[in-house]
Amino acid sequence: MWEPIASAPPDRLVQVAVASAGKLTPLRFPCRLSGAGWVHAVTDEPIGVEPTHWREWHIRLVIRDD
Numbered sequence: 001m002w003e004p005i006a007s008a009p010p011d012r013l014v015q016v017a018v019a020s021a022g023k024l025t026p027l028r029f030p031c032r033l034s035g036a037g038w039v040h041a042v043t044d045e046p047i048g049v050e051p052t053h054w055r056e057w058h059i060r061l062v063i064r065d066d
Contacts, residue, residue, distance in 0.1 A: 002053040016051035
C-alpha cells in the first residue's frame, strides 16, 4: 500500500513513486531518504525526481563485489 511521501522514514530502503495524471509510477530501484534528500539506496546518487508516495521495499537487494 502506498503512503504519502511526508510520512516516509529516513535512512530506510523504500520504493518511491511519482504521481502524474492521476497515476502512480514507481521507481524500479530502492531509494533512501538521506539528509540531502532522496537518493538511490545503492549508489547514493540523487534520484532526480520529487516522489509523492512511498512503500516498503520488498525485493531482496544483493550487492556483489566481483
